[in-house]
Amino acid sequence: MKSKIASLFTFWRVVGGLIVISGLYYTYIRFTQGIGAVSNLSDVSPWGLWIGFDILCGVGLAAGGFTICAITHIFNIERFKPLTRPAILTAFLGYVLVVVALLIDLGKPWNIWHAIIMWNPRSVMFEVAWCVMLYTTVLFLEFSPVIVERFNLQKLQSILKKIAVPVMILGVLLSTLHQSSLGSLFLIVPQKMHPLWYTPMLPVYFYMTAIATGFAMVVFESYLSSRAFGKELELPLLSTCGLISVSTLGIYFVIKMTELALSGNISYIFAGDFLANMFLAEMLVGVIIPGAILLSKHRRRNRTYLYTGIIFVITGFLMNRMNVGVTSISVYTGTNYFPAVGEVAITLMIVVFGMMAFKFAVKNFPVFSADH
């Protein structure tokens, strides 16, 4: 039995290693022969998997950081406290990886600092750039007590404690702006995006679905850490997170459908074409199925049901961001972009980096400890 577990562990290590090697190989090609050498990006589809998945999904999956902070440190609901550190850690790692992805996706990443001195306040991307910079700093500050505690630096500890509340408030504000602004990015392409997704409400929808996913991620992390370290958060707390997640999605669903009905675009849902089916799949997987599972208290309190429902929420969220960022545009405009092997390899490498960093942090720092 024990050797079986050991061999499984080695198996995943080998897989992870292979993913990193192939990712590094394609990263090398990208920086020596250009973005076109490793991707299917082109003049007709300038944004692809890296924006749709690495950036849009990455930032959304990090949303647990601000929702949990708001609950524990601003609404002062004590019983959520054990969730704070894992949530902040994931958010911080998420943002660092988003920056890594950005450095690969940008054509001239060494010019990224230009956003600090060359301002264009009319640009949503300018807002996004500042949110990324500021919020990554805030997340570092929010996580730093854990590092300071580990090395027992008491003076720093007391300073961090003093600025904790304003930093948390800033973090919630920046996240609100950032999560919604990723939706605002697409407001400029009304004629390129399928009407099932294009709406002036995009920033609001991005915000709501990010909140739902943030709570889902907290549950999911607890599941991962229970498998890896045997450390798990208490079930009633996790099922409350599940309930908040699907309730938020329920409100989102009602608003989204009402809006589609009012704008007259609702008939597109039953058009039977590829995009209509993608929309149905997204709603079914991301909202209806997890709602059916998690709105029942009985099922929510069952570990298997809870984790299953949560995985549906996260999958549906990924489908939504990929649909908005890539599919709804590329299929609607007929460019039919599909990611190349190199794009997938680099994306997988970044995901593996994230898992390795999370594991390292949980192992070496008091992340899942109960009292703080």
Added chain:
Amino acid sequence: MATQYGLLFDVTECVGCGECYTACKVKNGLKEPKEDFLTDHLSQHTYTVLEDHDGNYIRRMCMHCADPACASVCPIAAIVKTPEGPVVYDGDKCMGCRYCMQACPHHIPRYEWHSNTPVIHKCTMCYDRVKNGEQTACAEACPTGATLFGTLDELKTEAKKRIAENPDKYYPEVYGMTEAGGTNVLILSPVSFDQLGLASNLPKTALPQLTQQALDKIPAVVGAGSVFLTGMYWLTKRKNQISKEKNHAEGDLK
């Protein structure tokens, strides 16, 4: 505000000779003008092309929008609308996010996908020449006057005049008067614009207004958000404190 310049392209006057295509290549030092120029397409080496749509020739090039989506979305203002009308780009500033390409309603900006220091390429309406009171290379090269350079006001008047004088010859609208808020390149055509492959489903208002509506809400979100969050922090903390004190008091009584 400085006088705005533009181009008027009259499809009915164009004979498809390709002089504009060649002149553009020469002026901008772009390589490989194609012998068979009608098969060429916009790229980092080509800023304007001629397309044959059933005998009607149409030029594809940057439309130099009145309020360009590309310039509004550029996070570092590497693309700007000059007071004279041309929309120009500074490759040294650019970080390569390609939001301009995503945002352009006319699918114009092109990228160097196989370069390690990639930049955007597109027609600049010969800004260096226009700035000095000269006309664009394409307009100068055009033997029939199909591509006409002039001030935007003059060109708009001229375009409307041509339609009024020859209503049978023209489709009754000028492309570029309202498309995505209007452009500095105007097009007159004998057929409807979608038959020439021009983007015909564009809103009549400038696209940057769509993102501006979202950006305008930031101050309110930040203002109301900070008041709300600070208030909630104070209230809930106080509430916890009171309930704690109450618990203590009850404990003391017992």
